[in-house]
Amino acid sequence: MTMTAVTEEIKTEKAAANGPSGKTLWLLAPGVLWMLLFLVLPLAMMLYVSFWTQTTFKIEPTLTLKSWITFFTSDTYLGALWTTVRIWLIVLAATVVVGYPAALFVGLFVKNKTLQTVLLVLCVIPFWTSFLIRVLAWRPMLGKEGAINMILMKIGIISQPIEVLLFSELSVIIGMTQIYCVFMVGPIAFMLGRIDPSIIEAAKDLGAGFWRIFRTIILPLSMPGVVVGAIFVSVMVLGEFATSAALSGRKVNLLGNIIVTQVGSLKWAFAAVAGVVLTILMGAVVAALLRVVDLRKEL
Amino acid sequence: MNASGIKFGLGVYTTLFLVFLYGPLVVLAILSFQTGPEGGPQFPIIEWSTYWYKHLFGLTPPSRIAPLPIDQGLGRSMLLAMMTMVVSTILGVTAAQAFRRKFTGSGVVFYLIVLGMMVPGVLVGLGMALVANTLGIERHWWGTAFVLHVVYTFPFAFLVMLAIFNRFDSSVEEASWSLGVSPARTFRKVTFPLIFPGVLSAMLFAFTLSYDEFSRTLFASGRDLTLPLAIYGTFSVEVHPNVFAFGVLTTLFSFALLSVYAVLMGLSVRRAKRIAVQEEA
Amino acid sequence: MSAVLQLSNVVKTYGDLRALDGIELSLPEDSYVSLLGPSGSGKTTLLRVIAGFEQPESGAIRFSGKDVSNTPPHERNIGFVFQNFALFPHLSVYDNIAFGLVNRAVDPVTDMKLLDRKVRDMISLVGLAGLEGRATTQISGGQKQRVALARTLVTEPQMVLLDEPLGALDANLRARMRSELRMIRERCGVTFLHVTGSETEALAMGDTVLVLDRARIAQQGDSDTIYNRPCSPAVARFLNCYNLFSGKMADGGFATAQGLLGFQGHPQRAADPAYAIRYDRVDIRPAGAAATADEVQIEGTFIASEYTGSAVNAFFSLDDGKVFEVEAHLSHRAPENYEPHRRYALAWKREDALVFA
Numbered sequence: 001m002t003m004t005a006v007t008e009e010i011k012t013e014k015a016a017a018n019g020p021s022g023k024t025l026w027l028l029a030p031g032v033l034w035m036l037l038f039l040v041l042p043l044a045m046m047l048y049v050s051f052w053t054q055t056t057f058k059i060e061p062t063l064t065l066k067s068w069i070t071f072f073t074s075d076t077y078l079g080a081l082w083t084t085v086r087i088w089l090i091v092l093a094a095t096v097v098v099g100y101p102a103a104l105f106v107g108l109f110v111k112n113k114t115l116q117t118v119l120l121v122l123c124v125i126p127f128w129t130s131f132l133i134r135v136l137a138w139r140p141m142l143g144k145e146g147a148i149n150m151i152l153m154k155i156g157i158i159s160q161p162i163e164v165l166l167f168s169e170l171s172v173i174i175g176m177t178q179i180y181c182v183f184m185v186g187p188i189a190f191m192l193g194r195i196d197p198s199i200i201e202a203a204k205d206l207g208a209g210f211w212r213i214f215r216t217i218i219l220p221l222s223m224p225g226v227v228v229g230a231i232f233v234s235v236m237v238l239g240e241f242a243t244s245a246a247l248s249g250r251k252v253n254l255l256g257n258i259i260v261t262q263v264g265s266l267k268w269a270f271a272a273v274a275g276v277v278l279t280i281l282m283g284a285v286v287a288a289l290l291r292v293v294d295l296r297k298e299l
Numbered sequence: 300m301n302a303s304g305i306k307f308g309l310g311v312y313t314t315l316f317l318v319f320l321y322g323p324l325v326v327l328a329i330l331s332f333q334t335g336p337e338g339g340p341q342f343p344i345i346e347w348s349t350y351w352y353k354h355l356f357g358l359t360p361p362s363r364i365a366p367l368p369i370d371q372g373l374g375r376s377m378l379l380a381m382m383t384m385v386v387s388t389i390l391g392v393t394a395a396q397a398f399r400r401k402f403t404g405s406g407v408v409f410y411l412i413v414l415g416m417m418v419p420g421v422l423v424g425l426g427m428a429l430v431a432n433t434l435g436i437e438r439h440w441w442g443t444a445f446v447l448h449v450v451y452t453f454p455f456a457f458l459v460m461l462a463i464f465n466r467f468d469s470s471v472e473e474a475s476w477s478l479g480v481s482p483a484r485t486f487r488k489v490t491f492p493l494i495f496p497g498v499l500s501a502m503l504f505a506f507t508l509s510y511d512e513f514s515r516t517l518f519a520s521g522r523d524l525t526l527p528l529a530i531y532g533t534f535s536v537e538v539h540p541n542v543f544a545f546g547v548l549t550t551l552f553s554f555a556l557l558s559v560y561a562v563l564m565g566l567s568v569r570r571a572k573r574i575a576v577q578e579e580a
Numbered sequence: 581m582s583a584v585l586q587l588s589n590v591v592k593t594y595g596d597l598r599a600l601d602g603i604e605l606s607l608p609e610d611s612y613v614s615l616l617g618p619s620g621s622g623k624t625t626l627l628r629v630i631a632g633f634e635q636p637e638s639g640a641i642r643f644s645g646k647d648v649s650n651t652p653p654h655e656r657n658i659g660f661v662f663q664n665f666a667l668f669p670h671l672s673v674y675d676n677i678a679f680g681l682v683n684r685a686v687d688p689v690t691d692m693k694l695l696d697r698k699v700r701d702m703i704s705l706v707g708l709a710g711l712e713g714r715a716t717t718q719i720s721g722g723q724k725q726r727v728a729l730a731r732t733l734v735t736e737p738q739m740v741l742l743d744e745p746l747g748a749l750d751a752n753l754r755a756r757m758r759s760e761l762r763m764i765r766e767r768c769g770v771t772f773l774h775v776t777g778s779e780t781e782a783l784a785m786g787d788t789v790l791v792l793d794r795a796r797i798a799q800q801g802d803s804d805t806i807y808n809r810p811c812s813p814a815v816a817r818f819l820n821c822y823n824l825f826s827g828k829m830a831d832g833g834f835a836t837a838q839g840l841l842g843f844q845g846h847p848q849r850a851a852d853p854a855y856a857i858r859y860d861r862v863d864i865r866p867a868g869a870a871a872t873a874d875e876v877q878i879e880g881t882f883i884a885s886e887y888t889g890s891a892v893n894a895f896f897s898l899d900d901g902k903v904f905e906v907e908a909h910l911s912h913r914a915p916e917n918y919e920p921h922r923r924y925a926l927a928w929k930r931e932d933a934l935v936f937a
Contacts, residue, residue: 045429128554128557
C-alpha cells in the first residue's frame with residue numbers, strides 16, 4: 001500500500017508546467033523588476049555609453065566608435081587587457097595547484113566527519129575579516145622589512161632582503177591566490193566527499209596503486225568541482241582592482257584599475273569601453289567553463 | 300608510496316596551507332600592538348602597546364597621523380547592511396516561494412537572479428554611475444549604492460531559501476488550510492516558523508556581504524564614505540598600524556555577529572524541540 | 581438521506597495524463613464512505629480536488645448545497661487527514677489540536693476557557709490524555725494518527741477526507757484504529773471519506789464503498805453488493821477474491837481457454853468480457869470425479885497452499901499456465917492436504933459464477 005501512495009504522490013508533485021499563475025507572478029515581480037532595473041539596465045547603459053563621444057571632462061550622447069578605436073590602439077589599454085588575462089591564468093593555475101592537495105586531504109582522506117567540518121570551517125574563518133584588511137595584511141608580510149624577509153634572513157637563507165616580494169606582480173599573485181583559493185578548495189572537497197569509498201576499495205582490491213586510482217577515479221570525479229571552483233575564481237579575479245591597487249604600488253594595472261582611474265578622471269566613455277571588454281572576456285570564460293559542467297545540476 | 304604515507308604528506312601540506320591562509324592575519328594582529336606613534340607597520344615590535352587601538356577611538360594626543368575616518372563610516376555601513384539585509388531577505392523569500400511551483404521561464408529567471416552575484420562590482424558600479432549621471436540622479440550610499448548591494452546579496456538569500464524550500468513538506472500548509480486558516484495566516488503561523496532557520500542564514504549572508512562590500516559602493520555612493528571605502532582610501536597612502544588594529548576589531552565584531560547567529564539558531568532549534576505547553580494553555 | 585457532496589463530470593489532467601476522467605459522485609450525510617482504488621487510479625487526486633488543493637479542469641463540486649468549485653480550501657469546511665499526518669512540528673500536541681480553532685478565518689475561538697474545554701474534550705475523545713505537552717516528535721505513529729484526526733475533528737468540519745490514514749501504521753495498530761475510526765466518526769456524526777488501496781480495509785470500514793478504476797468511479801454500493809456483485813471484471817479483479825477467465829459468449833456457456841464454462845442467469849454488461857468465480861465457492865476433488873449437472877468442473881495441478889488462520893488458500897496451475905486460487909474456510913471443514921504436482925478437479929455451481937459480456 002505504501003507503493004500506491006508513493007506513485008500517487010509523484011504524480012501530484014508533477015504539477016502542470018504551464019505559465020506562471022497570478023500568485024507566482026506577484027511573488028516574482030519585485031525580484032525580477034529589481035534585477036532588470038538595477039542590474040540589466042546599468043549593464044546596458046554601459047554598453048550604450050561606450051559609443052558616446054568623450055570630450056575632456058564630459059560625455060555627449062553622439063554615437064561614435066572613437067573610444068573603441070582609442071582602446072584598441074593604445075598600448076596602456078591593450079597592456080591592461082593582456083595583464084588581466086595573464087594574472088587571471090596564473091592565479092587560476094595557482095589556486096588549483098595550491099588548493100587541490102588540501103581539498104584531497106579534507107574531502108577524501110579525513111574520514112572523521114567532525115574533523116572534516118572543523119577543517120572546512122577553518123578555511124572559511126578568514127572571510128570574517130574584511131576583504132580589504134586581508135589584502136592589506138600582506139604588506140607587513142611581504143615588505144622589505146616584512147615577516148618573510150625577516151625570517152629568511154634570521155635563518156640565514158638570504159643576506160639581503162628580497163625586494164621583489166612586495167609592490168610587484170608577484171605580490172599581487174600571492175595575495176590573490178591566498179584570498180581566492182578557498183573558493184577552489186570548497187567545491188573540490190565537496191565533489192571528493194561524494195565519491196563512494198567502496199569504488200576506491202574495489203580498485204585497491206584489484207591491485208591498483210595510488211597513482212593509478214588517482215588518475216582513473218579520483219581526478220575524473222573531482223573535475224566538476226575544479227570547474228565550479230574555476231568559475232568562482234575567474235569571475236572574482238577578472239573583476240579585481242583592489243588587490244593590485246594595494247599590493248602592486250601601481251605597477252600592475254588590470255582592466256578593473258583602468259576603469260577606476262578613468263572614472264576618477266571623468267573619462268566615462270573610456271571606462272565604459274573597458275567595462276564592456278571586461279564583460280565580454282568574462283562572459284566568454286564563464287560560458288566556456290559552463291560548457292564543461294552544468295552549474296545548476298552540480299549545486 | 301603507500302596510502303598512509305600519502306595521507307601523512309597531505310596532512311602536513313594541509314597544515315602548511317592553513318599557515319598560508321592565517322599567516323598574514325596573525326602578523327597583522329601582532330603588529331597592531333606596535334607602539335605609537337613612532338612605531339611603523341613592520342617588525343620588530345619596539346614595544347607592546349595598545350596605542351593604535353586608543354588612536355582609533357581618538358583617545359591619543361593629536362599626532363601627524365590622521366585618525367581613520369571610521370566613526371561616521373561605521374554607522375553608515377551598519378545601517379546600509381541592515382537595509383540590504385531586510386530587503387534582500389524579503390526578495391529572496393518571495394522569489395524562492397514562487398519557485399516552489401514549476402513555471403515556464405523559470406530557467407531564465409533563475410539565471411537573471413544568479414547573475415547578480417556573478418557580475419563584478421566594478422561593472423555594475425560603473426553602469427549604475429552612468430545611469431545616475433544620465434538621469435540626473437544624485438548618487439548616495441543609501442540610494443544608488445543600496446540598490447546595488449541588494450542586487451549582490453539577493454541571489455545569496457534566494458539560493459539559501461531555495462535549498463530550504465526544497466526540503467520543505469508542503470502538506471503542513473495544506474493541513475492548515477483545511478483547518479480553515481487563511482493562506483496568509485498559514486504563512487505566518489506555519490510556514491515562517493518552519494523556514495526561520497533558513498531566513499536567519501539568508502539574513503546573515505546578506506548582512507556580512509553588504510557590510511564588507513566596496514567595489515559597488517565605490518562608484519555608486521556619493522561623497523559620504525562607508526567603512527570599506529574609508530579603508531580603501533588608506534591603500535594609496537602610507538599604512539599605519541591603526542588600520543591593523545581596526546582589522547582586529549572588525550574581525551572580533553564579525554565573530555560577535557556569528558555568535559549572535561549561533562545563539563538565535565540554537566534557540567530556534569530548541570523551540571522546535573520544546574516540550575513545555577505553550578503560553579495559550 | 582440527502583447528499584452532502586456531489587461531483588459531476590470532474591476532470592483533472594496532468595499534461596497528457598488524465599488523473600480524473602469525468603467523476604460522477606454523490607456521498608450521503610453522516611456515513612462512512614471508503615474509496616478503494618489500485619495505485620495510479622487517481623484516488624489521492626480525487627481527495628485533493630475535493631479539498632481544493634488542486635483545481636479541476638472542468639466539472640462541478642457541490643458541497644452541502646453550494647457550488648464550491650472556486651472556493652479556496654480554507655473556506656470549504658472540509659477536513660483532511662494526511663497519510664504522513666503532516667502535524668505541525670513546531671507545536672506541541674495540545675497546540676496542534678488548538679491550532680485550527682485559534683487561527684481559522686471564520687469564527688476563531690478567542691475565549692480561552694472555551695478553547696481549553698473543546699481541546700481537552702477532543703483529546704479525551706481520541707484517547708490522548710496525558711500527552712498534551714509532548715512534542716510531535718515524541719509520540720508514536722498511532723498517537724500521531726490520533727493527533728491528526730483530533731486536530732481536524734475539533735474544528736467540526738462537515739466532512740473529513742482521510743488519505744490512506746492507516747497506511748503508515750503497522751498491522752496490529754491498523755486493525756485497532758479501524759474500529760476506533762468508525763467509533764469516533766459515529767460520535768461526531770460527520771461523513772468520512774476514507775481512501776485506501778486495501779480491499780479488506782475498504783470493505784470492513786465503509787457503509788458505502790466506492791471503487792475507482794482508471795480515473796473513473798467503477799462502482800458505488802454497500803460492502804456486500806461490491807463483494808458479491810462486482811459490476812465489472814476490473815472491480816472483481818481488484819477485490820482480490822475472484823478467479824477471472826477472459827473469453828467470449830458462446831452457445832450454452834462462456835468460451836475460455838479452459839473450454840466452455842456454464843453459468844445461470846443473464847450476463848452483466850461490461851466492456852471486456854470475462855467469467856468470474858469467487859475463491860471460496862470452489863470445491864476441490866480428486867481428478868476424474870464426477871460433476872453434477874448444475875456444476876462446472878475443470879482440472880488443475882496443485883502448486884502450494886497458504887494457511888491464514890481462518891482459511892487455507894490453495895493454488896493450482898491450469899493447463900494454460902494460469903494460476904487458480906481456492907479459499908477453504910476452516911469453520912466449514914478441516915484442512916486437507918493436497919499433494920504437489922498432482923492433478924485435482926475444481927468444481928463450482930453454475931449459479932455462483934458471474935459473467936460479464
